[in-house]
Amino acid sequence: MSTPIVVAIDGPAGSGKSSVSKAAARKLGFAYLDTGAAYRAVAWHVLNTATDPADEQAVIDSLEDFGYVISTNPDEYFVRVNEEDITEAIREPRITDVVSKVAKIPVVRQYLSDLFRHIMATTDKPGIIAEGRDITTVVAPDAPARILLTASEEARMARRSAELPQQSQDQTASALRARDAADSRVSDFMTAADGVVTVDSTDFSYEQTIDAVVEVIRSRTS
Ligand SMILES: Nc1ncnc2c1ncn2[C@@H]1O[C@H](COP(=O)(O)OP(=O)(O)O)[C@@H](O)[C@H]1O
Numbered sequence: 001m002s003t004p005i006v007v008a009i010d011g012p013a014g015s016g017k018s019s020v021s022k023a024a025a026r027k028l029g030f031a032y033l034d035t036g037a038a039y040r041a042v043a044w045h046v047l048n049t050a051t052d053p054a055d056e057q058a059v060i061d062s063l064e065d066f067g068y069v070i071s072t073n074p075d076e077y078f079v080r081v082n083e084e085d086i087t088e089a090i091r092e093p094r095i096t097d098v099v100s101k102v103a104k105i106p107v108v109r110q111y112l113s114d115l116f117r118h119i120m121a122t123t124d125k126p127g128i129i130a131e132g133r134d135i136t137t138v139v140a141p142d143a144p145a146r147i148l149l150t151a152s153e154e155a156r157m158a159r160r161s162a163e164l165p166q167q168s169q170d171q172t173a174s175a176l177r178a179r180d181a182a183d184s185r186v187s188d189f190m191t192a193a194d195g196v197v198t199v200d201s202t203d204f205s206y207e208q209t210i211d212a213v214v215e216v217i218r219s220r221t222s
């Protein structure tokens with residue numbers, strides 16, 4: 001089997017990474033890897049086992065029974081921990097509120113980055129699109145196609161608010177701002193590293209963003 005083509009996409013919350021990567025993977029017949037789901041799943045596992053997310057050693061110890069499985073099929077997405085389906089649960093605000101705490105622990109990052117590289121190397125599809133915060137810089141810096149997907153803070157907040165009608169717009173905006181600030185102390189996902197192509201989706205429709213991303217992937221991998 002030949003080595004799969006790796007596409008790396010990073011960007012801040014609400015820039016469109018998950019939805020656009022999934023759609024682009026469908027168009028190209030590629031697999032899709034949501035790396036943020038793994039950090040969210042660690043946060044879910046930590047809360048589920050009554051572990052204190054601020055206790056770094058306890059979070060690291062909790063990885064011993066972290067039976068993590070994620071689908072990389074863009075048409076059949078699921079996330080499981082120890083056989084429990086947590087696809088929806090990891091999107092709840094209680095998880096979003098603590099995920100940055102577990103994501104800043106270097107041992108957790110190393111553990112998950114190794115897992116991501118293994119998943120990318122063993123896909124049975126011709127390529128895989130992996131998206132997150134540090135894919136273009138740390139997880140897959142040698143990927144032939146690397147994209148920074150951005151959008152103005154205003155656009156990102158409006159998009160996230162539309163997905164979370166149970167939260168007020170103010171709550172969603174301040175949670176998103178706080179998470180971006182915490183996450184950007186760990187990875188730089190606001191400026192493109194050398195060789196990374198920026199796609200700014202602020203004034204694009206969703207379809208236009210998908211087309212722009214697919215175009216970059218095609219031009220870099222053909
Ligand atoms: N131009 C656009 N580009 C990307 N996403 C858009 C656009 N317009 C609206 N959206 C919507 O914004 C949301 C972005 O959320 P998501 O893909 O989860 O972003 P991220 O993974 O970066 O947090 C999706 O619901 C998507 O349909």
Ligand SMILES: Nc1ccn([C@@H]2O[C@H](COP(=O)(O)OP(=O)(O)O)[C@@H](O)[C@H]2O)c(=O)n1
Pocket residue numbers: 012013014015018035036037039040099100103131132133134135179183186
């Ligand atoms: N490669 C990655 C991906 C996510 N993360 C962390 O995981 C969290 C959730 O990522 P996500 O991609 O689901 O977040 P959204 O931008 O989709 O809301 C982020 O807020 C980061 O704390 C990370 O540290 N590195």
